[in-house]
Amino acid sequence: MVSFRQLRYLEALARTRHFGQAARACAVSQPALSMQIKDLEDELNLKLVERRKSGVDLTDKGEEIAGRARHILASVRDLVDYAKGQEGLLTGVLNLGAIPSIAPYLLPAALPALQSHFPNLSLRLRETVTETLVRELVSGDLDVILVALPIDDPAVETQFLFDDAFVLATRATRDNKGIATATQDMLAEDRLLLLEEGHCLRDQALSYCQMLTPDLRQSFGASSLTTIMQMVANGYGVTLLPEMAATIEVHPSDHIRLLRFSEPAPKREIGLVWRKSSPRKAEFEQFGALLRDAAPGRAEQAEPPRRKGGPKR
DSSP, X not given: OOOHHHHHHHHHHHHHSOHHHHHHHTTSOHHHHHHHHHHHHHHHTSOOEEEETTEEEEOHHHHHHHHHHHHHHHHHHHHHHHHHHTTOTTOEEEEEEEOTTTHHHHHHHHHHHHHHHOTTEEEEEEEOOHHHHHHHHHHTSOSEEEEEEOOOOTTEEEEEEEEEEEEEEEEOOSTTTTOOEEOGGGGGGSOEEEOOTTOHHHHXXXXXXXXXXXXXXXXXXXXXXXXXXXXXXXXXXXXXEEGXXXXXXXXXXXXXXXXXXXXXXOEEEEEEEEETTOTTHHHHHHHHHHHHHHSTTOGGXXXXXXXXXXXXX
């Protein structure tokens, strides 16, 4: 009989493509995980895994079984969530995922209200790029994620929270002292500093700056806005900075000038995402309302609550 444990081990192996990493993720020894995978292959009479010197590959059948295992694991997680939800809204553990360009700027402002309104909630944060967060959400490792919309996955549902405008961050000089508003043309006059590949903030910036030639787009492998802003402060180029990050990332001593763009100004949509199958939708909507209220000056952007059966974003 196929066991829940075997499915969990296979899903971890499919995600990490490494027996050692999968074993650590499941908190078991590597031989124990390998044995369970072998037992699963024997039970199904299928070869699921190809062991190579360079790592692990899944066969076509293995990929299919791993995908089905992922949905089963998520369904079991939803079943547990339903049972826990009977204790009340936003109690117990909430596994929250958030992208690095949102988490340090929004969550600290929201935590006091969260602790005040929901004292029995234990928040566990996972901070990484959007692609990884969506994968872990669908597999059931995360309950809800805080990201930039849209998210194109049929297994999830989204809640728009607010718009976050981009501002142009540049080193303060005599030449730009009299400039009041940024324009798209100004981005072509200097190097645009970007986060490393994989960050949605990079993709959003590039979508606004399509006219830039590749030599004007500079990526230094930076994974944080703090590094990018230090590059700007030292005159290495300019960047598009989310408005929510400005108060933390920009200090008077940095000699950085922030310029708002003329309309239509670039912006991103911030929202929550959860599995459509999750029974905790009402909890997540309350959590989203709290996050929206914690974002200074954003309350007026909130969409009215949707009635059941109404349109979804």
